[in-house]
Amino acid sequence: MPSPYSFSTDTATIDRPLVHRWLSEESYWARGRSRETQDAAIDASRNYSVRDADGRQVAYARVVTDGFTFAWLCDVFVDETARGEGIGRLIVEGVIDDLQHSSTVKRIVLAASTASGLYEKFGFAESSGPSRYLIRPMDR
Template sequence: MTDGLRFSNRTEDIDRTLVHYWISELSYWAQGRTRETQDTAIDGSRNYSVHDQATGAQLGYARVITDGATFAWLCDVIVAPHARGRGVGKRLISGIVDDLEPLGLRRILLATADAHGLYAQYGFEPLAQPERWMVHL
């Protein structure tokens, strides 16, 4: 692609300090998350990032929790405020879907308050039977 963006599925490409700031300070779902918790989450997940090709700066992050065979949970998807509107989210989700496809997962879930249109472009849809799902808080 010639959009000036580079997708990565390498955990070592993650700027952990920057991701912690984005998640703990800028997200609506994990305000106040500690650095220790964020590092543990990164270490236990498949991690993805998008970077500016020219500068190398990280512009987006997401992680996936999976058993690698049947199920995955896509979470902590975030794009740097100054990079929004550049296609970073699209590059991130497209790359993740492509990376997970060879696993043959039966289901990839996510929760979002505001990006339904983005995810729908990559095959995500509302739960057919949400009454079957429960959460333990």
């Protein structure tokens, strides 16, 4: 049975007011972020979304990258009503696949205090440095 969810790399399809609400009101890392700041972050990043069968956006992620050596996966968010359906896995897998095939990025970094089990499934592990960043080397 095909998945009722679809992954997209098209920034034009991002529901900006929804993403802003999610991040500024429901996330622990971007609470209070202004709409102006969120829009600027979207404009300066690679953006990803997941939509349900009705076209409603149910997840968002963005990547800050130079496109050659380094990528920072951030603002990963799945709508509360869609959690537990594999959408987090779908969006992280889509981001990795996109970066694997469209850039020469050597590693993806993220910082997370929750969902580390999800990220570990994709090869992310704690760094050996003084920070709590998780790093996933890219297959090259």
